[in-house]
Amino acid sequence: MKTYRVALLGCRGRGTAAGRAYYAHPRTDLVGLCDLIPERFNKLGDEFEVPPSARYTDLDKMIEEVQPDIVAIPTATELHYELSMRVLEHGVNIEVEKPMCIDLEQADAVIAKAQAQGVKVAVHQQSRAGPNMQATFRAFQEGRIGRLRYITGSGKGYYGGYGLMNIGTHMLNNMLQFGERCRSVSAVALTDGRLVTPDDVHTSPAGMGTITGESITATLQFGDNVTGTLLQHRFPVVQLEAYSLELYGTEGRLLFNASGRETGGAWCMPTPHHLPDGTNNRWERLDPIYPELYDPASSASPDDFAFADEYVRALDEDRDHACSGDEGRHIVEIMMGIFESAAYGRRVELPQPGRDHPLLRWRREHGLDDPPPPVSRSYSDWLVAEDRRLGRS
Ligand SMILES: NC(=O)c1ccc[n+]([C@@H]2O[C@H](COP(=O)([O-])OP(=O)(O)OC[C@H]3O[C@@H](n4cnc5c(N)ncnc54)[C@H](O)[C@@H]3O)[C@@H](O)[C@H]2O)c1
Structure with a gap:
């Protein structure tokens, strides 16, 4: 070999x-x-x-x-x-x-x-590729939740547009393992509690390109009657527990939590419904599946x-590779589709014919130049400046 x-x-x-x-x-x-x-x-x-x-x-x-x-x-x-x-x-x-x-x-x-x-x-x-996602995938393949209906994923509380480019990439990549290609995207992006405007488009800290939205909710249409929601909502403080993916099937649910804490790992629930109690209404931890050669x-x-x-x-x-360049590009398609949908207020079919950055296009159409570089490359310093721009102390 x-x-x-x-x-x-x-x-x-x-x-x-x-x-x-x-x-x-x-x-x-x-x-x-x-x-x-x-x-x-x-x-x-x-x-x-x-x-x-x-x-x-x-x-x-x-x-x-x-x-x-x-x-x-x-x-x-x-x-x-x-x-x-x-x-x-x-x-x-x-x-x-x-x-x-x-x-x-x-x-x-x-x-x-x-x-x-x-x-x-x-x-x-x-x-x-990791052991917990592999455990989730195996349970899915074994039919433990029946036919997949819906997938929801959340970031860990970064500023929405930044979180999308940063953590959203992992979340979308994980969703694609189950939901096949994403065919269309409808998104809402809010800053300071209102829909974003071209003035809310920024050059991201940490080199993540052009972003917008403090809080983003995106509805995703996957193949085979499956839909999904991606949440990239800013929290006052980053919460690792929020960083999770949940799959809803006709017979049960699977949960992948990336927090690395007690709640972290892969979980299965043998009921498709949210019920206040009941014998089946318990999350069962799934054993992680490690690569054979892992020491x-x-x-x-x-x-x-x-x-x-x-x-x-x-x-x-x-x-x-399972995380191929083609899949990586599709993830960028979804992220750009989310920004485009939020900016223009309409559903975006993927793959989109326009390959330029939709937020820069949006600004140009409103007579605005590209946004200036961030006041700081550091995310936390940038956030302080963004709060100041929004009139917060
Ligand atoms: N996969 C994950 O879980 C995960 C977690 C955190 C960050 N990231 C990603 O990782 C990336 C940042 O990684 P990092 O924090 O290690 O980056 P970094 O910027 O701290 O380090 C990059 C290194 O590359 C070197 N370098 C840059 N240009 C070079 C060149 N032309 N020739 C040789 N060396 C060069 C720099 O000197 C630096 O030491 C980001 O893209 C971020 O999104 C991924």
Whole structure:
């Protein structure tokens, strides 16, 4: 069996997480590290036993010298497009952190480049591959909730538009595992308790592109009579417990809670209805399904390991990763559809013909330029400025 050569482009928080997964996986070798800041690749190089000769500041040089099968791109979101295109130029498979890109023009270009080069794109949305989501999926496949009717998912309380681009990507990716492609979107976005206006369109903190809406509720039409709702509502304080996905079937319900606390994990309820009591009205915890090769003693998180494991199996079988570039682009389609629907007050069919950013289009149609850069890249500082703009103390 082939051992895949993996190079890491970006050696900070998410690079550490990805590196630990590939370091722990018996079928992958970490063969190169790249960062603009040597302290960062040296720290990881020491942890992952990557020799100093395979640590780089120049990504092109790294790829030419270490000849990887996969380049992981765990960098800030605003760099995903540029760095993906640069790495794909070398004809190497990539995995890029979520969200894949900040608009559809970028996502289309990445997919076209990968196709032209004959390589694969995966988007690092690890919770779909992780043990709890796999347990939820297995229960679904075993028919424990009957036929799927409805899916609902919630973010953890970030400012809506920012939360959509950040956490909404994971939630949508998880929904797509059950609900097939999304065919249309209808959304309402509120800021300060009223419908958003073009003045409420912002350049996001943390490089997430153009956003709007403090509180977003989106209705999604999936295939096969299935609908869904995505909630990205700002809470006064982020609440991890809210970060969950619930599936309603004709015979029961499944719940995936991503909080990592006592309520976290996969759950099944053998009744489709909300009842005040009753013998069947209890959530039963489902056993997580770990990848066969996962070693709990390793430093890798189970979800990141499962994501790496899925890439190994996909390359073995010459198929796409479950979190493929095509799926990543579809998620951007849904997110752009949500912004477009909220701005224009109408349902948006997917895939949409317009690939430019709908919120920038909306502003232009109202005689407004693109919004200025955020007052701060930091989400919390930006939030303070947004509250000030809205006249709150
Ligand atoms: N999947 C998840 O659960 C999850 C969780 C949090 C964040 N994220 C995503 O991860 C991304 C941010 O990751 P991070 O916090 O590790 O990013 P970061 O910006 O802290 O680190 C990126 C590193 O890449 C390096 N870098 C940037 N450009 C480079 C270049 N041209 N050549 C070499 N090195 C370069 C930087 O020096 C930096 O060390 C975002 O896209 C975010 O949405 C994902």
